[in-house]
Amino acid sequence: MEPILEVKDLSISFTQYGRGTKQVLLPVIRDLSLTIAPGQVVAVVGSSGSGKSLLAHGILGILPYNSHMAGEITFLGQPLTPKRAEKVRGKEIVLVPQGVTYLDPLMKVGPQIRKGRWDQSARQASRAVLERYGLGADTEERYPFELSGGMARRVLIATAAAETPKLVIADEPTPGLDARSAKRVLGHFREMADSGAGVLLITHDLELALTIADRVAVFYAGETVEEANAADFTAGKLRHPYTRALWNALPQNGFVPIPGAQPGPGEVGEGCPFAPRCPKQQPECLGPVPYREWDGGLVHCLDPEGGE
Amino acid sequence: MSLEAKQLTFGYRRKGKAPVLDHIDLKLEPGERLGLAGPSGRGKTTLCKLLAGYERPDRGEVLVDGKPLKEYRGICPVQMIWQHPETAVDPLMKLGDTLKEGGPVEEGLLEALHIQPAWLERYPTELSGGELQRFCIARALRPGVRYLLCDEVSAMLDLVTQAQIWTFLLDQAEKRNLGLVIVSHNSALMEKLCTRVQTLT
Numbered sequence: 001m002e003p004i005l006e007v008k009d010l011s012i013s014f015t016q017y018g019r020g021t022k023q024v025l026l027p028v029i030r031d032l033s034l035t036i037a038p039g040q041v042v043a044v045v046g047s048s049g050s051g052k053s054l055l056a057h058g059i060l061g062i063l064p065y066n067s068h069m070a071g072e073i074t075f076l077g078q079p080l081t082p083k084r085a086e087k088v089r090g091k092e093i094v095l096v097p098q099g100v101t102y103l104d105p106l107m108k109v110g111p112q113i114r115k116g117r118w119d120q121s122a123r124q125a126s127r128a129v130l131e132r133y134g135l136g137a138d139t140e141e142r143y144p145f146e147l148s149g150g151m152a153r154r155v156l157i158a159t160a161a162a163e164t165p166k167l168v169i170a171d172e173p174t175p176g177l178d179a180r181s182a183k184r185v186l187g188h189f190r191e192m193a194d195s196g197a198g199v200l201l202i203t204h205d206l207e208l209a210l211t212i213a214d215r216v217a218v219f220y221a222g223e224t225v226e227e228a229n230a231a232d233f234t235a236g237k238l239r240h241p242y243t244r245a246l247w248n249a250l251p252q253n254g255f256v257p258i259p260g261a262q263p264g265p266g267e268v269g270e271g272c273p274f275a276p277r278c279p280k281q282q283p284e285c286l287g288p289v290p291y292r293e294w295d296g297g298l299v300h301c302l303d304p305e306g307g308e
Numbered sequence: 309m310s311l312e313a314k315q316l317t318f319g320y321r322r323k324g325k326a327p328v329l330d331h332i333d334l335k336l337e338p339g340e341r342l343g344l345a346g347p348s349g350r351g352k353t354t355l356c357k358l359l360a361g362y363e364r365p366d367r368g369e370v371l372v373d374g375k376p377l378k379e380y381r382g383i384c385p386v387q388m389i390w391q392h393p394e395t396a397v398d399p400l401m402k403l404g405d406t407l408k409e410g411g412p413v414e415e416g417l418l419e420a421l422h423i424q425p426a427w428l429e430r431y432p433t434e435l436s437g438g439e440l441q442r443f444c445i446a447r448a449l450r451p452g453v454r455y456l457l458c459d460e461v462s463a464m465l466d467l468v469t470q471a472q473i474w475t476f477l478l479d480q481a482e483k484r485n486l487g488l489v490i491v492s493h494n495s496a497l498m499e500k501l502c503t504r505v506q507t508l509t
Contacts, residue, residue, distance in 0.1 A: 047466035150348025
């Protein structure tokens with residue numbers, strides 16, 4: 001089946017002013033590849049600051065003016081040019097944004113969901129979509145500051161679900177929701193996928209992601225370090241040391257922290273960005289590391305676990 | 309020695325609406341870690357705001373060691389760490405200056421939180437949520453602080469950072485004999501962290 005979205009060797013960098021008028025190029029995403037088939041939920045899991053949101057913004061063509069994007073993005077078999085992105089976003093490709101700050105603070109919820117339409121059918125549709133996410137009709141008359149964190153997030157999801165999208169990009173849709181609402185929200189993304197859409201689920205909540213995702217791509221400092229099937233996690237079939245560290249940091253799996261912090265953009269050399277914190281670090285890790293197939297998944301490591 | 313809420317009632321003044329918090333009692337001893345659970349919209353954050361003195365209750369009172377919270381001067385003994393760190397720092401100030409606002413930072417704190425010296429020269433938009441949250445924690449850990457209210461402090465963070473930050477907070481809580489209020493929707497996390505859990509309904 002033709003994939004809904006294909007991202008190939010995507011790199012995103014920013015131009016910044018260094019000292020005086022000198023400009024510096026700051027790479028934030030390097031050689032990223034990702035494929036989403038119809039009916040699939042692909043989760044992108046990674047630490048904050050690893051470039052997950054930028055990937056979403058890159059697909060939608062809403063990166064800031066001082067950014068550069070290289071590589072290929074194909075949507076439904078056609079290249080996704082900035083012009084086409086502008087046409088399909090909000091309709092065929094929808095974003096469920098990360099922050100509650102994406103709501104217009106001066107506009108009531110109802111008009112925000114209706115996107116400016118005032119006719120009777122739009123009103124009915126907005127009421128129905130709010131109800132689907134467990135929000136009462138009085139929510140329409142509220143301003144964003146009158147919503148709790150969890151309600152605001154459901155409003156954001158309702159805004160996206162009001163269309164019938166081919167690709168749903170969900171950027172951290174669950175923080176601030178209680179476990180039951182979070183499961184229900186993710187269930188709605190699963191539903192969208194089961195009816196033929198592709199879902200790109202950007203999250204740091206590995207545990208919740210595993211409940212609905214088919215595949216999981218793990219991000220670290222702007223790179224995909226591993227792409228695995230969701231089942232590989234519970235089966236202990238993890239390939240990259242960072243993926244393993246994530247798994248072991250789950251409260252129910254030992255709650256083990258590893259020291260250090262993720263390197264910021266521009267601080268990553270040619271080699272593996274995880275090398276400074278890696279227990280299996282070798283001198284070769286500072287050189288180029290290929291992204292290769294390994295034991296049924298893809299991994300960015302010289303000495304992956306499992307396999308041959 | 310305790311942080312006590314007595315019959316707290318508070319509403320956001322919408323016509324004909326029931327108050328968010330209705331006669332809530334809560335008691336926290338130093339060294340205790342109290343979890344606050346409940347579905348969204350039940351006033352967990354509002355309760356934290358009342359306990360830290362950001363809002364005044366309509367009825368009832370907040371006592372620290374038997375003395376009303378509003379009678380304390382200087383740095384409040386109850387400090388709150390917010391769910392969204394990007395909204396808890398001044399966007400126009402470098403983070404080094406944000407830290408200094410609360411007075412000098414204790415030695416070793418920045419290293420323990422893995423805050424890189426270069427971050428002090430940056431503005432909030434140039435750092436990620438996890439990096440900002442480390443600053444918010446460093447800012448809240450003043451010598452006179454006795455209680456920390458952690459409102460979904462790790463909900464935005466990846467698992468490794470979450471484990472790192474909680475290991476740090478538990479360690480500090482023990483060293484300083486702090487009482488913690490922990491708000492989270494993650495039941496596995498609550499079970500790991502809390503000594504007892506109170507549910508808001």
